[in-house]
Structures are given as structure tokens and as C-alpha cells.
Amino acid sequence: MAARPDRFRRAVVRAGLALLLGWQLVAAAQTAQTAPPAGAADAVAGAGAVRFGILPLGGAFESRNDWEPLLADLRRAIGRPVTMLSVTSYEALEQAIQRDQVDMAFLSGKMALDAVTLRRMKVLAQVTRHDGLPGYRALLLARKSGPRSNLKDLLSEPEKWRLARGESRSVSGFIVPQLQLFLPNHIAMETRFRSELVGTHQVTALAVANDEADVATNNTADFERFRQQFPAEADRLQVIWESELIPHAQIVIRRDYGPEFEKKVQLFLVEYARGKSPRGDSERAVLKSLHDLAGFVPADNSSLLPAAKLAYQLARQSAMTSQWVNEAARQARLQRIETTYAEQVAALRAGAP
Incomplete structure (x- = not known):
């Protein structure tokens, strides 16, 4: 087999290091102070760190770097420490939430729904993007050239295709493609393909670009980011399917915190990057690097x-x-x-x- 391009090898190394870091962070969080019991929020509103969990969209290192400036601003706004839990899988983040090791989190779809309905959390805000659309779309990516490069062939003979997909909790990486495309065509993603690779949107796109897979699930937001980071690899890819719009991700917070603290955090999020000043410009640059977000709008559980x-x-x-x-x-x-x-x-x- 031909050697993989250097950039792909570096991405794999980063992913391995990120996996190690992610599990170290989870292990460290297991020894941390747990969230206060229900009813005790007001008494501890000014004590202890707020533990912020990040949905793994890229690598753990990359996610930490992207979120750190915004969380530093949040620390100053609420006057208390904010620590970060950046992991490499949906499962690791879900386990941390189950163990009460996360007080706030950036989550989408199924994970946000489970956090609110099963894990005593509530929605504070929803992200917005510069395109003004109320959501994003799931994608299927294939190589522009080669024997397997169009949707008709994929649906007629999936057992000949190598699939790279997101985890089962990923809305655009699994749930929506399964629901809107594969199951209606009597194809179960988990069983019908020749082989399967499960990873982040960056990993799945790289797998197809470097002929490690034939088709990958992705989404419009992450594929745009992929184009900026890996232009040569993105040039080898084409979109062969798009989903309907999927609502944007939410910021959730544990319900053990009192209304006053929740309002303070929500106000920070909603006003972030809205000012017409050098500070506002700096905050907009932070959001630009953070998956090209435009800002946050107030939201409640009904947004789920x-x-x-x-x-x-x-x-x-x-x-x-x-x-x-x-x-x-x-x-x-x-x-x-x-x-x-x-x-x-x-x-x-x-x-x-």
C-alpha cells in the first residue's frame, strides 16, 4: 500500500494524542468536585469551577484551542473559574455528563436532548451562523474520481462501498443520513457496507480524500472548515447528497444553578460579539475561529x-x-x-x- 500523505499522517498522530488527552481529562474529572445537589445552587453560586464540556467536532487539542478564548471571557464575566473538558468521542462526553462531571456544555441534537430529559440540564442559548440559516445540513462526501463516486451506485450496491461515519449519537454523522437517506432505501448503515470507520467529521473527510474510505458522512459547517484546513484534500471530494436543515447546537447548563446565575451566563452569551468596538471585533474573531459562529440567541428547552x-x-x-x-x-x-x-x-x- 502506498504511504499516506504527510498531512494525513499528522492528522492521525494528532487524533491519537487527542484520544489520550481526552481520556486523561475524563479521568481527572472523576476526582473533581461534583455538581451541587438540587436546591443548593444559590448557596454555592460563587464557589467552585464551572466545568464546560465540548462536543467533539474536530480533535481534542483543536477544540481546546478554539474554545479557550471564549471561556476565558466567560470566566471574567461570571467571576469564577471555568474549566474545560474536551474529549474525542460523544460517548466520553456523555459519560462525563452522566457522572455529574459537566456543569455546562456545547451539545447538539440527541446529546442535548438526553442531557435535558435525562440528566437534569436545561437549554440556555443556541448558536447562530453567518449564513443566517436556522440550521445546517448533513452531507455525504465521495471522491470526484474513481469507480465509486455517485449516489445511485451507492444506493444500489452499498456492500461494495467503504463507509466513514460519525458516532451513533451524531446528528449529521449518523442519525440524519440514516433517517433521511439510508433506511428509506432499506439500507442499515451499521450492517450493509463493505467496511466502516467511525470518527470525527475531519477524520471521515480525510479518510475519503486519502482513499481509506469511499463515502463519508459530514455536514456543511464542518466541511467548510475542512476546506480551509485541508484545501488539497477537499479538492478531491464532492458532495453527493444533502439533508434537510438540522437545527444548530445548544448551550446547556445543569439545573442545580439558580436563576440569577443562569441569567448572568445567558446574558454573557447573547451579548457576546454584538458590540461595535475593538472588544466586539476581538470577540467576533473568536467566534469566527470557533466553527465560524456568528453568536448566540436566547433559547429554552423547547428548542429541542x-x-x-x-x-x-x-x-x-x-x-x-x-x-x-x-x-x-x-x-x-x-x-x-x-x-x-x-x-x-x-x-x-x-x-x-
Whole structure:
């Protein structure tokens, strides 16, 4: 096999180092002070560090560098330490949230939904982007040249394609492509492809660019960032499918904090990069490097209703296309899905003002 390009080798090395760092951070967090119990928030509002968890969109090192300037500004605004947990997988971040090792987090879709409905967190704000759209799109990427480069061939013979995809909790890396493209064509992403590589959007795009995979899930925001960081590799790629719009990610906070503290944090986020001053210019530069964000808008738990609907649709579609021992078992599963969705919708609406 030909040697991989130097840039790809460096990316793999960074990913390995980032994985080590991510798990070191999780291990360190296990010994940290846990979040205060419900009802004790006001008493501790000025004590202890706020632990901020970051959804892994690129490498752990890259994420830490991107978020550090904004979190430094947040420290000054709220007058207390803010520490960062940057990991390399959705699972690692979810485990940290389950262990009460995260007080605030940048999350999208399914992870934000689970944090709010299962882990005593609430939505404070939602990100916005410069294109003004209320969301982004999932993508499928393939090489521009080669025997496997178009959607028709992919759908007709998926077992001949090597897939690079996101984790099962990733909205654009798994949930939306599965729901909107593959399951309607009777293809289960986990079982129908010749091989499968699971990683971040950067890793999946590099895999296709360097012929380690034939098709990759991605999204419009991360692929634009990939074009800036890896222009030569991006030039080898083409988009063969786009999804419907997916709502942007949210900032969530543990409900153990009192309303006054929540309002202070929300105000910081909403006003960030809005000023017409050198400081505002500096903050806009921070957001530009942070996945090209434009800012934040106030949001509540009801902003997760689209994510709940996506999860519901995927669960229902999977139940309809799976094999069951009998029809009664399928109907029982469908009823549980309906009940869970109704409970989630009620909980999310109850969390709105």
C-alpha cells in the first residue's frame, strides 16, 4: 500500500494524542468536585469551577484551542473559574455528563436532548451562523474520481462501498443520513457496507480524500472548515447528497444553578460579539475561529423539539424496517416509541417560559 500523505499522517498522530488527552481529562474529572445537589445552587453560586464540556467536532487539542478564548471571557464575566473538558468521542462526553462531571456544555441534537430529559440540564442559548440559516445540513462526501463516486451506485450496491461515519449519537454523522437517506432505501448503515470507520467529521473527510474510505458522512459547517484546513484534500471530494436543515447546537447548563446565575451566563452569551468596538471585533474573531459562529440567541428547552422529532422518526423507522419474532412485538416497540416521544415533548414544552 502506498504511504499516506504527510498531512494525513499528522492528522492521525494528532487524533491519537487527542484520544489520550481526552481520556486523561475524563479521568481527572472523576476526582473533581461534583455538581451541587438540587436546591443548593444559590448557596454555592460563587464557589467552585464551572466545568464546560465540548462536543467533539474536530480533535481534542483543536477544540481546546478554539474554545479557550471564549471561556476565558466567560470566566471574567461570571467571576469564577471555568474549566474545560474536551474529549474525542460523544460517548466520553456523555459519560462525563452522566457522572455529574459537566456543569455546562456545547451539545447538539440527541446529546442535548438526553442531557435535558435525562440528566437534569436545561437549554440556555443556541448558536447562530453567518449564513443566517436556522440550521445546517448533513452531507455525504465521495471522491470526484474513481469507480465509486455517485449516489445511485451507492444506493444500489452499498456492500461494495467503504463507509466513514460519525458516532451513533451524531446528528449529521449518523442519525440524519440514516433517517433521511439510508433506511428509506432499506439500507442499515451499521450492517450493509463493505467496511466502516467511525470518527470525527475531519477524520471521515480525510479518510475519503486519502482513499481509506469511499463515502463519508459530514455536514456543511464542518466541511467548510475542512476546506480551509485541508484545501488539497477537499479538492478531491464532492458532495453527493444533502439533508434537510438540522437545527444548530445548544448551550446547556445543569439545573442545580439558580436563576440569577443562569441569567448572568445567558446574558454573557447573547451579548457576546454584538458590540461595535475593538472588544466586539476581538470577540467576533473568536467566534469566527470557533466553527465560524456568528453568536448566540436566547433559547429554552423547547428548542429541542426538532431533535426529539428526529430521534422519534429514526426509532420508528428502525422499528418498521427491522425483523421481529412476531407482529405483536413490533407493535409493542412502536407503542413504547410513541409513549417516549409524547413524554419528551411534554417535558420540553414544560421547560419553556
